[in-house]
Amino acid sequence: MISYFTELxxxxxxxxxxxSKLGITTTSVYVGEPTEPAFGEITTNAAFVLAKTFKKPPYEIAKDFLNKIEYDKENLSAEIHPSGFINFRFTERFYLSFLNEILKNDGFGEIQVKEKKKIIIEHTSVNPNKALHVGHARNVVLGDTFYRLFKRLGHDVKVLNYIDDTGVQVADLIVGFKYLGYSLESDDKFDHYCGDVVYVNANKAIEENEELKKKRSEILKDLEEGGEIYNFAKPIIEKIVREQLKSAWNIGARYDILNWESHFIHGGYWKKMFEILKEKGLVKFIKEGKYKNCWVLLDKKILIRSDGTTVYTAKDLTYAAWKLGLIHDEFYYHVFSKQPDNTDVYTTTLSDGIKGLYTPADEAYILIDQRQLPLQNLIKETLRALSVSKEYKVIAYGLVALSKNTAEKIVKGKVEKEFVHMSGRSGIYYNLDDLMDAIKIAAINLINNRNPLLPDKEDTASKVAIAAIRYSLLRPDLEKQIVFDIDDALKLEGDTGPYIQYTYARASKILEKANQEFSKLEEINLSQEEKNLLLYMSKYDYYLLKAYSSMSVSILANYAHELAFRFNVFYEKKRVLDEKDTKLRTLRLALVYAYKLIISDLMNVLGLPTLKEL
RNA sequence: GGGCCCGUAGCUCAGCCAGGAUAGAGCGUCGGCCUGCGGAGCCGGAGGUCGCGGGUUCGAAUCCCGCCGGGCCCGCCA
Incomplete structure (x- = not known):
C-alpha cells in the first residue's frame, strides 16, 4: 500500500x-504534518535544529541539508520556505498511484500494528437496576469504538460487560419488590420501570425508614451468600440486563461475555484472590482503632468490612486478576443471547455449559469515568505488586452532565447551576432510549420535508440517530466533561454524524447513476479539490494508528469530519456525471468510488451506519 | 488539608503529548449560491488580551513555576 503514512x-x-551522517543524534527534529496546507503535505524543522550546532541561518542550512536527504522524487517535491522549514509536496503521480491502489485492492486493505495482541476490553458495566442514561452511553460508545479500532488493526479482541448483581443498588430495588409491593410486571420497558419508579421510590423510603435499612442489609448479605433472596432477584436482574443490552445494541454495540459479580464470589474466585494477597503480604488485618477487624489493602483501602462482607474493590480486583490469568478461569459458559450482528453473547455459569471459552488476555482495558480513576490505579498498583506482567489499562473519561435547560425539563422546575450531574438515585438523568426516540422523531420530520418518498423512513431515522449520538459522544476529547443538551442533540446539521452519512449517500447516488467499472487510471491533471480529497483519503492508516497510539477516538471522529468536508467541497466544485471529457469523468467517478470505500471503512470503525439514501 | 481534570471566538470544541511559519472548525449571526450528480451542502463577512502573572527559549496556546475560576476524588459506597 502507498499512503501518506508510508511516505512519511x-x-x-x-x-x-x-x-546521523552529520553526527547529529537529537530526537527533537520534527517530520510531519505542517500547520497550514499552504506549506505542503510533510514538513521538517531540521534546519532550525541544525542552526544551533552550525551557527548559520536556518534558510542557508536548509539549502545544504535538502541535498543530503534522499527522497522519492516520483512522489515528492521539495521546497525551502524563507523561514527555514523544508516543505514537501506530493506529486500528481503519488495521488494517482494511491488512487490506483485503492481501486486494485477494493479498499484500503489490511492495516496492522507490528505486534498482534490478545486484548479484552470491559465496558458498559451498568448497575442492573435501571436503564442506561446518556452518561452510560458515553461509556458504551467509547468502549465499542475502541473495540472496533483494535479489531480493525488486526488484534484479537473480546468485549466484556460486568454485572454488579450483589451491590447496594440491586438491594434497593429488591426492597421495592419485596417490601413495598411494587409489581413485577409493567407496561413500560422493564429497565425504565425499575429505574424510574421502583428504585427511586425504594431509595427514598429506605432513607426515611430504619426498618427498611435493616432489610436492605439482610438482602445484601443474602446476595453475597447466594441464598433465597438471590434466587428471587436473579430473574429480575436478568430481565433488566436483557433490556439494557437492547439499548446498547441500538447504538451499535456488541459483547462477547457477560460476567456476574455473584459468580466471582459464589465460584470461590474472591477466596483465591484473598489467599494470594495474604501470601504476598499485601493485606493486613487491623486489630485496633478506627478500622478494627477490617482487612486493608496496601495500607490504603479496606477490602473486608468488620462484619466480614467484601467491598466493591475486592471484587473488582478479583475480576482484574481473572482477566489477566492470575486466577484461572473455571467458569462454564452458555449463550445468553443472539445479537443484532448475528454473533452470540455468552454468560458465565457455575455448573452448566462449555468450558475454556475464555483465555487470559495480554492487555485488559477498562472504561471508567474519571471519578473511579484512583481506585483503578490502586488495582493497577496491586497487580504490579503481584508481579503480573500483562498490562492492565485504564481509559478514563470526563462525566456527562445535563445542561441547565435540559435539567429543568426533567425536574420540571428552576435549576440554579449552569449544569447538573446525573443521579439515578434522585431521578435526574436522561435515558438513552428516550434520546434515541427524540432524535428519530426529529430525523423523520426532516425526511418528510426533504425526501418524503424515501422508503424505510423508520429504519433510516434510527440509523441517523445512531450516527448523531455516537459522533457527539466520540468527538470531544476523552478528558473533557460533556454538558448534554437535548436541543443541541436534535440538531442534525454541521459537525455531526449525519453530515458524514450524507456524503456517503451522495457518493452512492452518483455511482448508482453512473453504473461504471474502473480499470487502471492513466496520467491526468488533478484539480486542487481532487488532490485535497485524495490527500485526506491517503491519511486513513496514519490516523487509525495515531488514534491507537494516543488512545484517542476523538482524533478519528475529527478526521472523519475533515475527510467528509473535503468530499463535499469536491462535490460542490466539480461535476462528475455531467463531465463531457470521458477521461476526466472516469477519474472523478473513481475518486467517488474510492471515497465511498474509505469513508465506509472509517464509519464502520466509528460505528456510524452507512445510508445509500437519506 | 492532599490529589486528579478542565479554562482557546457569544456558545460547543480542535490544536498542547513531540515549541516554529497568518491560532482552526461547528452552532449562532450577517450576506451570497438550487428549472439540482439531492442545499442534512458549499462560499464569504463580522467575531480571539489562547484564564492571569512570571520563567525557559532566537521563538510559547503548546514546556516549567505560581496564582485565579470551574468540576471531581480522598467512605467499613459502587
Missing part, C-alpha cells in the same frame, strides 16, 4: 539518516 515513514528515515 520513508522521509522520516531519510531525514534521520542525513542527520
Amino acid at each position: 515513514n520513508k522521509l522520516t528515515a531519510s531525514v534521520n539518516d542525513a542527520l
